[in-house]
Amino acid sequence: MNSATYLASQLAKSFSRSLQERSASVGFLPGQFPVLVELWNGDGLTQKDLLDRLDVEQATLANTLSRMERDGLIERKTHPQDKRKQVIRLTDKANSMRDAAITAATAADDALFAGFRTFERELMLEYIRRIIGNAGKV
Known part of the structure; x- marks a missing residue:
C-alpha cells in the first residue's frame, strides 16, 4: 500500500x-504515556493545557485522565486562581515509574527500528516530525 495515511496508522498501531x-509491567498503558511525558516535563497542568499539547479529543483525554486517576497515577486539585479549573498533578507512584517508563518506550522504539542505521533512524524521525508539522497546517 502506498498511502502515507494508511502506513502511518499501521505504524501507530505497531508502536502502541x-x-x-x-x-504493562511498569504500570501504565500506551495511551497514558503522552500524558505522563507532558506532566513529567511540567507537573501541574490543566486539562486544557494537556489538550493543547497533545492534540487529542476532549473525550479521549477525559477518559484517559479518569483511568489514570483510578490507577493512582494522577491527582486533580482545584486551580488556585480559577476554581472552575483543575490542576493535574502526578502522584509519587507516577513519578517513581518515570525511568522505567522511558526505558520501556525506548525499548519499543528500538524494536521498531531494528536493522536501521543511526542516520536512517534520525532521518526517519525528522521526516515524521515534518509530516506532523504539515498535518498541523491542514
Whole structure:
C-alpha cells in the first residue's frame, strides 16, 4: 500500500503494541504515556493545557485522565486562581515509574527500528516530525 495515511496508522498501531508489551509491567498503558511525558516535563497542568499539547479529543483525554486517576497515577486539585479549573498533578507512584517508563518506550522504539542505521533512524524521525508539522497546517 502506498498511502502515507494508511502506513502511518499501521505504524501507530505497531508502536502502541510494542509499547504495550513493555509497559504493562511498569504500570501504565500506551495511551497514558503522552500524558505522563507532558506532566513529567511540567507537573501541574490543566486539562486544557494537556489538550493543547497533545492534540487529542476532549473525550479521549477525559477518559484517559479518569483511568489514570483510578490507577493512582494522577491527582486533580482545584486551580488556585480559577476554581472552575483543575490542576493535574502526578502522584509519587507516577513519578517513581518515570525511568522505567522511558526505558520501556525506548525499548519499543528500538524494536521498531531494528536493522536501521543511526542516520536512517534520525532521518526517519525528522521526516515524521515534518509530516506532523504539515498535518498541523491542514
